[in-house]
Amino acid sequence: MTEIATREQALPAEQQPATVTPTAGTTALMAWAQEADLAYQMATKLAATSFVPQSLRGKPGDIAAAILAGAELGLKPMATLKSIDVIQGTPALRAHAMRAVLQKQGHEIELVESTPQHCVMRGRRKGAETWQTVRWDLARAAQMKLTEKAEWKKQPQNMLVARATGELCRLIASDALHGMAYVSEELEGTVHAEVVPDRAPLNITALTAPPAPATPAAETEPVDAEYTVTRDDPTTDDWADVEGSTDWPETAQPGGAA
Numbered sequence: 001m002t003e004i005a006t007r008e009q010a011l012p013a014e015q016q017p018a019t020v021t022p023t024a025g026t027t028a029l030m031a032w033a034q035e036a037d038l039a040y041q042m043a044t045k046l047a048a049t050s051f052v053p054q055s056l057r058g059k060p061g062d063i064a065a066a067i068l069a070g071a072e073l074g075l076k077p078m079a080t081l082k083s084i085d086v087i088q089g090t091p092a093l094r095a096h097a098m099r100a101v102l103q104k105q106g107h108e109i110e111l112v113e114s115t116p117q118h119c120v121m122r123g124r125r126k127g128a129e130t131w132q133t134v135r136w137d138l139a140r141a142a143q144m145k146l147t148e149k150a151e152w153k154k155q156p157q158n159m160l161v162a163r164a165t166g167e168l169c170r171l172i173a174s175d176a177l178h179g180m181a182y183v184s185e186e187l188e189g190t191v192h193a194e195v196v197p198d199r200a201p202l203n204i205t206a207l208t209a210p211p212a213p214a215t216p217a218a219e220t221e222p223v224d225a226e227y228t229v230t231r232d233d234p235t236t237d238d239w240a241d242v243e244g245s246t247d248w249p250e251t252a253q254p255g256g257a258a
Helices: 003-010 024-046 060-072 077-081 095-104 138-143 150-154 156-177 184-188 204-208 239-244
Strands: 084-087 090-093 108-114 118-124 132-137
Touching: 024 060, 024 077, 060 077, 060 084, 060 090, 084 184, 090 095, 090 184, 095 108, 095 156, 108 156, 118 156, 132 138, 132 156, 138 156, 150 156, 156 184
Parallel strands: none
Antiparallel strands: 084 090, 108 118, 118 132
């Protein structure tokens, strides 16, 4: 027994060193640290794959942080990688993912009207009776100089929907977003959704123009009848007669030397 242990046993009970009992917060923090370590190991393996968005590719630390943040929102790791972007150091949800998070918790979101000029969305918190309405139009976007950006020029309708989504979700259920109150389209100005490319217009002139005259086939020299005789021709008694009627070199004649 060591000298320190002997001295501790000799101390009165009230002078004995207190035993530290882990609190609920400490236990939760330790569990979170283990989750973070597992998330980083997973992120290291996924960092170079095409499943990771470009903003996270090659950054296992950011990927691990995104996975942990997604878990708090109820998203599984692979769903998180398609739902969260880290833009200039700020994690943000994509518009479709933000709507999904709120709808999964029972909040209601509806797209009332959407055109390339304006977007109207409404929503209400779970259990509430009153709807909250949000409207975004090009005039409002122009005041913020958003319409000068390339993506707004290419996809104004989708960008209006993304802006309306972010504002409406913050309005009715900001607590459900766990600090990720902005959609990535607001921060980056890019629509993260599949866009069907416009089809090329039909060429009416090509459809109504008369068909071009057929190009005459190149003239060929007439073929002597004896050139077309085959071995199976009943009018031929001897194949040599046909063979002798050609101008083939001796080495190329049928049956000749190779």
